[in-house]
Amino acid sequence: MHAWLCHDPTGVDALTWTELPTPEPGPGEVRVAIRAASLNFPDLLIVQNKYQMKPALPFVPGSEFAGVVDALGAGVTHLHVGQPVACMPGTGGFGTHAVAPASLCVPLPPNFEMVHAAAFILVYGTSHHALIDRAQLRAGETVLVLGAAGGVGTSAIQIAKAAGARVIAAASTDDKCALCASIGADVTINYTAHSLPQAFREAVKAATSGQGPDVVYDPIGGDFAEPAFRSIAWRGRYLVVGFASGPIPSLPLNLMLLKGASLVGVFWGDFAKREPQANAEMLGELVRWYGEGKVKPVVDRTLPMTELKAAYAHMGSRSVKGKLVLVN
Numbered sequence: 001m002h003a004w005l006c007h008d009p010t011g012v013d014a015l016t017w018t019e020l021p022t023p024e025p026g027p028g029e030v031r032v033a034i035r036a037a038s039l040n041f042p043d044l045l046i047v048q049n050k051y052q053m054k055p056a057l058p059f060v061p062g063s064e065f066a067g068v069v070d071a072l073g074a075g076v077t078h079l080h081v082g083q084p085v086a087c088m089p090g091t092g093g094f095g096t097h098a099v100a101p102a103s104l105c106v107p108l109p110p111n112f113e114m115v116h117a118a119a120f121i122l123v124y125g126t127s128h129h130a131l132i133d134r135a136q137l138r139a140g141e142t143v144l145v146l147g148a149a150g151g152v153g154t155s156a157i158q159i160a161k162a163a164g165a166r167v168i169a170a171a172s173t174d175d176k177c178a179l180c181a182s183i184g185a186d187v188t189i190n191y192t193a194h195s196l197p198q199a200f201r202e203a204v205k206a207a208t209s210g211q212g213p214d215v216v217y218d219p220i221g222g223d224f225a226e227p228a229f230r231s232i233a234w235r236g237r238y239l240v241v242g243f244a245s246g247p248i249p250s251l252p253l254n255l256m257l258l259k260g261a262s263l264v265g266v267f268w269g270d271f272a273k274r275e276p277q278a279n280a281e282m283l284g285e286l287v288r289w290y291g292e293g294k295v296k297p298v299v300d301r302t303l304p305m306t307e308l309k310a311a312y313a314h315m316g317s318r319s320v321k322g323k324l325v326l327v328n
Helices: 041-047 114-118 121-134 151-162 174-182 197-207 222-230 254-259 268-274 276-291 305-316
Strands: 002-005 016-019 029-039 064-072 084-087 097-101 105-107 142-145 166-171 187-190 215-218 237-240 262-265 299-304 323-327
Touching (some): 029 114, 084 114, 114 299, 114 323, 121 151, 121 237, 151 166, 174 187, 222 254
Parallel strands (some): 142 215, 215 237, 237 262, 299 323
Antiparallel strands (some): 029 064, 064 084
C-alpha cells in the first residue's frame, strides 16, 4: 500500500507519499480499500500539531474516508468483505488502505456514491447533532448559517430545510451565496459586503422582518459572532460549532440575559463517543435521507490521492465551496 506519512507535524510540506506494509486488521477491526477521502479543517491542524488529538508518530492523516471492506478482524459480524462503508476514525484516510475499528464504519447502500460517502459523516453528523439534537430545531423557525458555503455550512442548510426551517445563508462572495441559494437557502447575505457589525446586523434584521433568527449555526467564530448573537431572536439558540476563521470570540454574558437566549456547544466527536447508540441511529437516518434526496454533499472538486498537497493549498485559499475529495 501507499500513504501520506507524517513523521514530524510541522506542516503540509513535511508529508511524504510512502510505500508501507499493508496492515492486517486486529480484533474488532476491518481493513478498507480506500476509494475516496475528504479533506477537513482538522486534517490541516493535525499535521501542524495544532489539533487537540495528538496521534503517535509517524501517522497517516485523513480523518474521513470511504471504500470497500477487504479484510475482517476477529469478532466483526455486522460487516462483510466487499461491503461499501464510510469511516471516520480520525486518521489513516490519505492512502490506499486503512485499518479502522468496525464500530466507526457505517455500512452503505449500493447507490451511495463513494465521493459523496467520503464527504458525509463529519459534516452531516455535526450539523444534524447541532440543529436537531442540540438546538431542537422546529419546522417554521429561522436558521442563520454562517460560513454557509463550506462543508458543514452546506450540510446545515440542507438539514435545516429537511426539518422545515427557513434558512438565511451568510457567505463571503456572491458565487458562494449563489451556491447556497441553489441548495435551498431562502435568503443569502454576502458578509464581505456587510463587513461592519452594524451593517451585518441590519442585513439579518431585514431578512427576518426584525425578529432575528431562532437559531444561529456558527462554524467560523471570529468577528461575526457578536453581531450575529446581538441579532438573535427571543429564546434563540446560538450553536458554537467551530472557529474556522481563527480567532475564538468572547461574548458579553448580558446578551444571553437580554434575549433569553442560549449559547450551545456542539462537539459531535464527543457525542459519538459518549452516546454511540444515539449517534448510530442519527447516521442511519442521514443515510436514509441521502437515499431520499434530502441531503447530498457539495463537492468542490476531486483530485488524485497523490495530489494531497495541492488539495491542502486549495483549502488554504478559502475559495472552496463544499468539500474537497481525494480519490484512488
